[in-house]
Amino acid sequence: MEEILLLGPGPSNTSQRVLNALAESTVGHLDPLFLDLADDLQKKLARLMKADGGMTMFVSGTGSAGMEAAVLNTVEPGDRVFVCVNGVFGGRMAEVSRRAGAEVETVEFPWGEPIDPQKVKEALAGKSFKLVGAVHAETSTGAVSPVHEIAPLAREAGALFLVDCVTSLGGMPFERDEWGIDVAYSGTQKCLSCPPGLAPLTFSERALEVIRNRETPCRSWYLDLALLLQYYTGQKRVYHHTAPINMIYGLNAAVDAIFDEGLEKVHARHRAAHEALVERLGALGLEMFVTEGSRLPMLNAVTVPEGVDEAEVRMRLRKEFKIEIGAGLGPMAGKIWRIGLMGTNARAEVVDQLANAMETCLAVKS
C-alpha cells in the first residue's frame, strides 16, 4: 500500500510501533497472555480518559460502535434523551438514540460554533431526561464545546451525561471525572494513531448503576455491557465474542506511545502544530472557519476561498503530493477543507509539508 500523508479527519497515519504490534502473533482470546494485556489496556485507557472507578474498556468496532454501545446500554425504549447538535456527530447521536427507541429532543447550534451552555440550560429547564449527550470535538466542523459546563445541567435534568471524545482523546485535555461525565466513547484512528477498528468506552459508577437497574436487556447482544463485563472483568472470563486480538495489540502500543512521550507533552505538540498551521495558512491568505478560542487543535476547518475549486485542490494534493485532506460533510460540503493534525502527524515538519503543497496548488489556481 502507498504511503499517503493522512491529514484528513481520520484515520491519521499509524505509527511504526503500532504497525509492528498489529503484526505480532495472534494468541487466543482466553489465553492468559491476552487477558493480562486486555486488563492492562483497560487501566491505561482509564488513565488516558482520567476515569477513576466505574468501568473503562473498549468495544470491538469503530468509534460509531462506541457511540451505539454508549446509547444502547444506558437507554431503554421510551426513555427521554436530549442531544446537543452542532454538527454531524451530534446528529448521529440523536439518530442512534431514536433507533434505540428513545424519545429524542435536540437543541441545535450553527455548524462551526460550539454548543452554548446557556441555550442548553434554557432548553432543559423544567424537563427531565435519562441521558443528555454532547460532542466534545465536532469532527465535521472543527469546533470544541465546553462539555464541562454542560455536565451540571445534565445532572440537574436527572440525566446521565454522555460525551463523544472520538476526535479529542489523546490530542487535548479530556477528563471524565473532573468534568462530570458519566459515559464517553472514542476511536483509535484519530489522535491515537492506531488504525480504525476499536472504540475506547468508559462508564462512571453512576452510569453502571443505571445499567444494572435496566428493566429490559440491551437491544444489542454484541454490545451488551453486562455480557462484556463477564468476559473482560469477571473472575470466570465467560466467553462472549472473540475479541479482535491484533487490533487490541495495536491500541495497546498506541496508548503506550502516548504515555512514553507524556500525555501533557502530546497535547502541547498538538497545540503547537495547530498554531503553526494557522500561521502558515494565514500567510497564504486562508482563513479558519471556526472563531479563535473554539478551534480544535487536531481538526482544522479552513474556509475555501471564493473562486477556488475545493475538490480540485484536494485531488492535486493527493495525486501530486500524496497528501490527503478532508472535504466538508453535509452542509459544509464545498465550503471548508478539514485538515487533521492528529497523533504522529501533529508536527511542525508535517505542517510545513502541507503548507508548501497548498501554496503550490493555490498559486496555480489564482
Add this chain to the structure above:
Amino acid sequence: MEEILLLGPGPSNTSQRVLNALAESTVGHLDPLFLDLADDLQKKLARLMKADGGMTMFVSGTGSAGMEAAVLNTVEPGDRVFVCVNGVFGGRMAEVSRRAGAEVETVEFPWGEPIDPQKVKEALAGKSFKLVGAVHAETSTGAVSPVHEIAPLAREAGALFLVDCVTSLGGMPFERDEWGIDVAYSGTQKCLSCPPGLAPLTFSERALEVIRNRETPCRSWYLDLALLLQYYTGQKRVYHHTAPINMIYGLNAAVDAIFDEGLEKVHARHRAAHEALVERLGALGLEMFVTEGSRLPMLNAVTVPEGVDEAEVRMRLRKEFKIEIGAGLGPMAGKIWRIGLMGTNARAEVVDQLANAMETCLAVKS
C-alpha cells in the same frame, strides 16, 4: 507476543502473509486505493461464499456482529423468527432475534447431533415466518448440519433462510446460491487464518428485496445495510463509519491466500488433517464426540476419557507445549475438548505435533 499453536475453536494462527498485510500503511477510508481494495474484496468474498447477485460484503466487527447485522437488517419488531438450535451459536441466534424484537420459536436438538430436517419440517408445518435460521458448523459441538435440506423448508414457510458459516467458510464447501441460502455471515479467525475483527456477510437478491421494503429503520445504525451500501457500493461513497482499514488489508490477503492455493485444495487439506487427527487420537484411545458423517473437519470435539482432568490436560498442553486447545462450552464443559484444525493449521505436521503432546499429557495421567 509468544508463538502459541492455536488449536482451539478459533482464533487460528494468522499466516505471515496476513500479518504482513495488517502492518501495511494505513490509507484513508475514502481513498481510491482503499475503495478499490474494498470493491475487490467484496467480489472475492462473493466467490468464496459462492454467491452470485444480491450483495456480499463485510461488517466492521467480529462474527457475532455479522450475526447481529444479518438479523437486525432482515427482522423488524414483531416479526416471527424460527431458529434451529443444536449448540451455543443457534442459541445465540435466537437471543439476538429476541432482542431485535422478534417473536422467536426454536426447535432444539441434542448437542453434538446435526439439525434433523425432518423435525424442522414438522415444527414448521402450517406456520409462516419472516426468517428461519440455522448454524452450518456448530463450533460448540463439532457437528455439521445439512443446511441445504433446510432451505426449501424455510422457503415453504415463507421465510428468508439465514445460515451461520463462521466456522465452515474456507474449510469445507459452502454454497449460498446452490443451497438456497438468503443470508449468511462468517468470521475471519477460523479457516481464513486472519485475526478476529471482521465478518463476511452476504444477502441474496431476495433478502435485499425484503430489506428494501422494511417499514422501520434497522435498530442498529452501525450495522444498517441501507447506510453501509451507500458507502461500500454507492456511486457517491457516502461516508458512514470509518472502515477498519488494516483489518481489511488482512482479510484481503487471507482470501487471496485461499484462492492462490485453490479453494477445493484447501477444503481437501482440512479433510485430510481431520482424518489424520481422528486416526492419531484413536490410537491413543480417544473417541470423537460426534458420530462419523456429521463431524466437522476443522472443529473436532473429542470426548474426555473418564478419570482424566480435562482442564489439567489443556493447561499442560499450553504451558509445556505452547499448544492451545478449547474446552467445552455450557453443557459440554468438562465433557469434551475442542480441537481446531483451521486454515494454516490444517496440516499433517500440526496433527502430529498435537497428537504427540496429547500422548505425553495422557500417559502421565493414566
